[in-house]
Amino acid sequence: MLxxxxxxxxxxxxxxxxxxxGKVYSGREASALRCANAxxxxxxxxxxxxxxxxxxxxxxxxxxxxxxxxxVSGTFKQKKQALAVVRDRHDPQETLDDFxxxxxxxxxxFPIN
Numbered sequence: 414m415l416x417x418x419x420x421x422x423x424x425x426x427x428x429x430x431x432x433x434x435g436k437v438y439s440g441r442e443a444s445a446l447r448c449a450n451a452x453x454x455x456x457x458x459x460x461x462x463x464x465x466x467x468x469x470x471x472x473x474x475x476x477x478x479x480x481x482x483x484x485v486s487g488t489f490k491q492k493k494q495a496l497a498v499v500r501d502r503h504d505p506q507e508t509l510d511d512f513x514x515x516x517x518x519x520x521x522x523f524p525i526n
Contacts, residue, residue: 436487436491436495438485438487438495441484441522442484442485442486444522444523445480445481445484445485445522445523446481446485446492446495446496446499447499447503447511448480448515448519448522448523449477449480449481449485449496450496450499450500450503450508450511451508451509451511451512451515451516451519452473452474452476452477452480452512452516452519453473453474453477453496453500454500454505454508454509454512455473455508455509455512455516456469456470456473456474456477457470458505458509476520476525479525480519480523480525481496483523483524483525484523
């Protein structure tokens with residue numbers, strides 16, 4: 414039960430991913446999953462390192478949830494499975510680098526307001 418993620422030429426653009434239950438995420442949805450993963454992972458990593466002010470982790474995790482709710486189709490279970498696979502496909506440094514490079518672009522591409 415693997416979810417494949419193939420990166421296209423554009424930053425954070427994903428070509429296609431298959432979820433264990435047959436749901437396929439591609440294009441914008443796959444990119445939204447990768448953005449959500451970068452937000453969530455960074456929130457947890459920085460909070461664990463004591464690098465966030467009180468409440469900042471919750472803000473980043475809230476952004477993650479809103480990106481998933483508003484920009485990714487499927488059930489909560491499908492989104493959670495896909496997010497877990499994206500997380501497992503990228504090492505921690507790559508995910509932090511994604512956040513550093515693309516957080517602003519993610520917020521523009523996947524607005525939460």
